[in-house]
């Protein structure tokens with residue numbers, strides 16, 4: 487019996503090796519399981535944070551050992567003291583602790599599914615506490631969609647958003663393997679299970695596992711609120727983005743959206759102070775001039791800031807973040823200096839890359855289904871299920 491088993495085993499091994507060899511020679515890739523979980527940074531805290539759960543919480547050390555449990559409904563504080571993680575003033579060595587519960591865990595305003603990982607991190611010689619939520623990707627998407635669009639929106643627009651959000655999540659999970667977290671709760675607006683709605687959950691469930699694939703890879707499917715007439719490619723907004731991304735498209739579908747047109751007025755001294763607090767080194771501000779525009783959308787991609795001892799080239803996203811993205815709502819604007827003030831007049835809200843959310847809503851109302859909407863805003867991308 488034993489010999490027979492060994493023979494069977496070696497025959498089996500030979501078959502597997504031959505099969506793998508054949509696949510290798512044919513240049514085929516092996517199917518890889520799509521990721522199931524995501525690690526979301528909820529906050530980087532320098533002060534104690536209050537947590538609570540409606541069920542018992544188990545606190546486990548880095549080695550997986552149970553440190554202690556916390557009663558259901560009992561509030562507890564987590565923080566950092568010197569180099570140790572603190573829970574209710576008890577100090578723990580090691581890089582991280584894990585909190586599990588069969589119920590939801592409250593972190594600040596958010597009610598979270600999954601587990602919480604408390605991890606130490608050192609930045610500029612200061613130790614901070616990273617509060618990371620690890621949960622199922624589908625549950626994460628359910629906590630994103632109602633915070634990215636309105637749950638009352640047409641179901642096809644909700645489904646398009648679910649797929650864009652899922653692809654964006656997959657991309658980050660795959661590209662951040664081995665790091666403490668995959669993305670932060672503001673990368674896409676994740677506010678937890680407390681914000682889930684029946685409508686948005688059904689859009690997520692109906693598209694379960696579906697993602698956008700572009701040139702053979704999951705697409706980092708950026709999206710923005712109102713494109714203002716034309717969508718943009720990422721490298722015109724962020725310097726670092728180097729992956730493949732579909733070209734920008736014309737969009738006449740967000741014309742009735744709030745913020746399709748916007749205006750802002752800022753004083754020269756206000757702009758100067760804001761740029762300085764964002765880390766730009768400059769003297770007295772003299773002038774601001776758009777120096778580069780995207781070829782297709784004519785969106786400003788870079789500005790030249792002239793000041794008393796030189797000039798700076800500032801990327802549009804850095805400029806908007808420094809001045810306030812709620813003031814300078816997009817990179818599609820004209821500006822005029824009159825006296826000590828700068829008058830901005832622009833179109834759109836957000837960076838303008840990828841799907842225009844209000845445009846998607848209009849298309850859904852016109853009868854486009856979610857596949858057609860995604861095809862429109864991500865030309866060349868395919869929707870595929872359960873693959874990476």
Ligand SMILES: [Zn+2]
Pocket residue numbers: 712713714715716737738739740842844845
């Ligand atoms: Zn648009």
